[in-house]
Amino acid sequence: MREFLRAKAHLLIQAYWIIYLTWFFYLEKYTKPKIWLGGVLDRRIPFCQWFVYPYIFWFFYVAIGIIYFLCVSKKEYYQLCTFLFTGMTICLVIYTIFPNGQSLRPPISTLPDDFASQLVKMFYQGDSPTNVCPSIHCLNSIGVHLAVRESPSLKNRKLLRTASFITAVLICMSTVFIKQHALVDVFWACVLSLFLYWLVYRTRPRYSLANANAVNQLI
Numbered sequence: 727m728r729e730f731l732r733a734k735a736h737l738l739i740q741a742y743w744i745i746y747l748t749w750f751f752y753l754e755k756y757t758k759p760k761i762w763l764g765g766v767l768d769r770r771i772p773f774c775q776w777f778v779y780p781y782i783f784w785f786f787y788v789a790i791g792i793i794y795f796l797c798v799s800k801k802e803y804y805q806l807c808t809f810l811f812t813g814m815t816i817c818l819v820i821y822t823i824f825p826n827g828q829s830l831r832p833p834i835s836t837l838p839d840d841f842a843s844q845l846v847k848m849f850y851q852g853d854s855p856t857n858v859c860p861s862i863h864c865l866n867s868i869g870v871h872l873a874v875r876e877s878p879s880l881k882n883r884k885l886l887r888t889a890s891f892i893t894a895v896l897i898c899m900s901t902v903f904i905k906q907h908a909l910v911d912v913f914w915a916c917v918l919s920l921f922l923y924w925l926v927y928r929t930r931p932r933y934s935l936a937n938a939n940a941v942n943q944l945i
Contacts, residue, residue, distance in 0.1 A: 736800055740792075742811045749818050750857070759827030759856050764908040771909075773832050775842040777900035782845065784863055784897045791870035798879055806873040809926045813865045813918055820860065827856040830905045846904050853906070861907045864915035867897040869922070876927050 788810070795803040834850055837843040871894040874880055874887055898915075901907035 736796065736803060739804075739807050739811075742807075746811075746814055746818070753818070753821050753825070753857050754854060757821070757825040757856070759825050761824055761826040761859075762829060763826055763859055763910050764828045764830045765910070768828075768830055768902070768908045771902055773905055774903040775838065775840065775846050777896075777903035778842050778845045778849070779900075780893070780896035781849070781863070781900035781904055781906065783893070784867060784900075787893055787897065788866050788870055791873060795873060795877070799877070802873060802877055802879075805876070805926050806869065809869040809872065809922045810866055812925070813869060813922050814862055816918060817860050817862050817865065821857040825856070826859050827854070828858055828905075828908045828911075829855065830908060831855055832905065849904070849906065855906070858907050859911040860914035860918050861898075861901055861911040862915075863901050863907070864898045864912050865919055867894040868916065868919040870894065872919070872923055872927070 791806060792803070792810075795806050831850060834847050837847055871890045874890040880886060898912055902909060902912060
């Protein structure tokens with residue numbers, strides 16, 4: 727069993743999602759916003775239901791990024807996981823200490839009846855406009871793109887790198903256009919991403935979880 731755990735140490739890191747989801751849904755259920763976000767610029771941005779598609783694609787974008795680097799390079803996989811999981815934990819700590827929310831959503835009854843609007847309604851009903859700043863949607867999208875950008879194996883894949891950049895930008899835009907987030911949520915996600923980029927890709931050691939031997943010694 728010990729040898730098995732050592733061999734699968736890189737997979738065990740994904741158990742973090744259990745911690746994240748438990749913490750996130752606890753906050754969703756038991757905390758009430760004390761800080762309300764959203765300003766004049768947010769209210770000038772029109773609601774656009776079609777951005778729900780890049781918003782949904784976020785789930786696939788993050789999963790594909792993790793799986794790709796898991797299969798290609800453990801070092802890059804650990805770098806990405808360090809970025810994502812550290813950032814998500816910081817966000818949860820902020821949500822816990824400074825419960826926040828936004829009131830930018832249009833009333834569900836005013837939304838059109840097209841399929842995209844029905845998807846938006848589904849998200850509105852399943853995800854309250856609380857615990858929004860910084861935006862984890864934006865943070866993780868930026869993290870995956872940075873992993874693609876910094877990957878030596880993808881250095882010459884300009885088309886893929888461009889597609890990744892456009893995807894990350896569209897996802898960040900989608901959070902604002904379907905009124906899931908305010909601009910300030912995106913801003914602080916970008917600030918946190920800059921810090922994590924420096925921490926993961928520009929400090930020595932260059933990645934904190936990427937030393938597989940060090941991880942194995944913990945088991």
